[in-house]
Amino acid sequence: xxxIVLRNITRRYGELTALEKLDLTVPDGAFVVLLGPTGAGKxxxxxxxxxxxxxxxxxxxxxxxxxxxxxxxxxxxxxxxQQYSLYPHxxxxxxxxxxxxxxxxxxxxxxxxxKVVRVAETLQIAHKLDNKATELSGGEMQRVSIGRALVRNPxxxxxxxPLSSLDAKLRADLRIELKSIQADSGxxxxxxxxxxxxxxxxxxxxGVLDHGRLVQFGPPREIYADPVSLYAASRxxxxxxxxxxxxxxxxxPSGAKFIGLRPEQICQGKGQDSLVARxxxxxxxxxxxxxxxxxxxxxxxxxxxxLHAGDIVPIQPDAPFFFAADGARIRA
Amino acid sequence: xxxxxxxxxxxxxxxAGIAVTLYAVITILPLLWIIxxxxxxxxxxxxxxxxxxxxxxxxxxxxxxxxxTRVNPEEMAALPExxxxxxxxxxxxxxxxxxxxxxxxxxxxxxxxxxGSTFLCMILGTAAAYAFSRFRVxxxxxxxxxILSTRMMPPIAVAIPxxxxxxxxxxxxxxxxxxxxxxxxxxxxxxxxxxGFIDEIPIEYEEAALIDGYTRFxxxxxxxxxxAATGIASTAIFCLIFAWNEYAFAVLLTSGxxxxxxxxxxxIIGVGGKDWPAVAAxxxxxxxxxxxxxxxxxxxxxxxxxxxxxxx
Numbered sequence: 001x002x003x004i005v006l007r008n009i010t011r012r013y014g015e016l017t018a019l020e021k022l023d024l025t026v027p028d029g030a031f032v033v034l035l036g037p038t039g040a041g042k043x044x045x046x047x048x049x050x051x052x053x054x055x056x057x058x059x060x061x062x063x064x065x066x067x068x069x070x071x072x073x074x075x076x077x078x079x080x081x082q083q084y085s086l087y088p089h090x091x092x093x094x095x096x097x098x099x100x101x102x103x104x105x106x107x108x109x110x111x112x113x114x115k116v117v118r119v120a121e122t123l124q125i126a127h128k129l130d131n132k133a134t135e136l137s138g139g140e141m142q143r144v145s146i147g148r149a150l151v152r153n154p155x156x157x158x159x160x161x162p163l164s165s166l167d168a169k170l171r172a173d174l175r176i177e178l179k180s181i182q183a184d185s186g187x188x189x190x191x192x193x194x195x196x197x198x199x200x201x202x203x204x205x206x207g208v209l210d211h212g213r214l215v216q217f218g219p220p221r222e223i224y225a226d227p228v229s230l231y232a233a234s235r236x237x238x239x240x241x242x243x244x245x246x247x248x249x250x251x252x253p254s255g256a257k258f259i260g261l262r263p264e265q266i267c268q269g270k271g272q273d274s275l276v277a278r279x280x281x282x283x284x285x286x287x288x289x290x291x292x293x294x295x296x297x298x299x300x301x302x303x304x305x306x307l308h309a310g311d312i313v314p315i316q317p318d319a320p321f322f323f324a325a326d327g328a329r330i331r332a
Numbered sequence: 333x334x335x336x337x338x339x340x341x342x343x344x345x346x347x348a349g350i351a352v353t354l355y356a357v358i359t360i361l362p363l364l365w366i367i368x369x370x371x372x373x374x375x376x377x378x379x380x381x382x383x384x385x386x387x388x389x390x391x392x393x394x395x396x397x398x399x400x401t402r403v404n405p406e407e408m409a410a411l412p413e414x415x416x417x418x419x420x421x422x423x424x425x426x427x428x429x430x431x432x433x434x435x436x437x438x439x440x441x442x443x444x445x446x447x448g449s450t451f452l453c454m455i456l457g458t459a460a461a462y463a464f465s466r467f468r469v470x471x472x473x474x475x476x477x478x479i480l481s482t483r484m485m486p487p488i489a490v491a492i493p494x495x496x497x498x499x500x501x502x503x504x505x506x507x508x509x510x511x512x513x514x515x516x517x518x519x520x521x522x523x524x525x526x527x528g529f530i531d532e533i534p535i536e537y538e539e540a541a542l543i544d545g546y547t548r549f550x551x552x553x554x555x556x557x558x559x560a561a562t563g564i565a566s567t568a569i570f571c572l573i574f575a576w577n578e579y580a581f582a583v584l585l586t587s588g589x590x591x592x593x594x595x596x597x598x599x600i601i602g603v604g605g606k607d608w609p610a611v612a613a614x615x616x617x618x619x620x621x622x623x624x625x626x627x628x629x630x631x632x633x634x635x636x637x638x639x640x641x642x643x644x
Contacts, residue, residue, distance in 0.1 A: 073545045
């Protein structure tokens, strides 16, 4: 295993800038999740690390070795794609042994068979080894494609939204599986997603990307509790952080344009009155849609709350975030 | 691959069934007629009204593969007993076998040139189609249009320049010349068809192979080719059918060593009267390779023709 260092990476597609002077270090053994909406440069970052694409500027190091100019095969990385991940003309067994049979791998035949079976057992697909790849369900396919990355001993694993095409339950199962595989093997993993649950639950570090720039990097909890900008704050949290005019509840720090309130930063029961517009009961929690001086606020409350639409709830901020007009955080 | 279509009504099915059956009968009838004629005697073959039931004979096939000379009855009587069944058939016509005909050679030429050009066309076509599909080729659209434009007039329109070119290059009446010519004519079709097939193969498969430790060429062989098999097979059938049946260039550019079967078959008519059964026999045998090739690949062909027509 090895660390990945990206230094000053810039990549443009014509007029469009996918990555702008990106600096990123993925520590050895870390599970780094790149988070951002479509077009933030997440996938481009992975492709540049893998060698499928070359940066216009900047350098890539894996395990201290410069990678620029090396083809993907010689970088010793494994990658799991979002879809089309299995070779449809091969069986599961052949799919899993494909990387081991490459001219670079030079794995002896009996070792290949052994590794394939071991990985198949880890991922609980051993009984499907002789099926054609196209005969599997979506979840099995994605397991096999993760397996194809696991049979090797790459320096790093790269995963491009590997769970996004699966249904919710499978996604939850595989999330736990992936995390435990990574924890057991101590692998370095760079993972791309726009699913904040995946980011929060699996990552040791999250990198928040905005239009090709890395805006914040750190442990998930830190990014949640101490976002550097309005953008970073809106990436995490369910329901989303409420963004309101800074002076809505009273005086704000100078320069502040917005106040950001996560549900736990809204103290209910005292302060100024708001109107309950809708009550959404999710079972384990209840969401309150509030109207406060013509602004919509979403927060959560006790699962068994007696509140109804039309009721009045007093609210007040509790240690809120303030942001400047350009979205930067203003610290009190 | 799931898509929903409403089931056609009974009436639609009936009409479709009748239309398809009619079409099949119309297209297959001449074929059956040729095959039947091959087993008729010369008299039966030109009988009027045409005979549907007749006594089959191999005379046509024997005549196809032999050259014969007529002998008068006294000489015939002086000959020893016929050694083989085909010798007997020839003698029954008042002739003796003078030697083998050139049909075998011509047929072999057709096989060499037809399959040779198809093979070459598939190699070049797949490589070009892959490049057009995957790489940033300068002037890609113009080049593709140029390739297509070579088929906008009938190839025979450029027969004279090609004839002169071939004469100067010493390619007249050679296997190589005919293979190159048919390859050139077929290439535009194969590049366009194959590009469509390769476009449909997601690039992610190759990228996965690149990361799995393969070079681009290895990825092409191991990942792209197997998935393009359907397209390659159906394109190969179209190319083979053209090269196999081509007549005009074969007449113009071949005469001796490299002559293919199509220009040879009509020459059978001239040998000792109108020997229609021999012509029909020649045509029947000529059908076999393409038929076998098509039957072997028919699974691919069907999928190939409907390829892209159904959105998954």
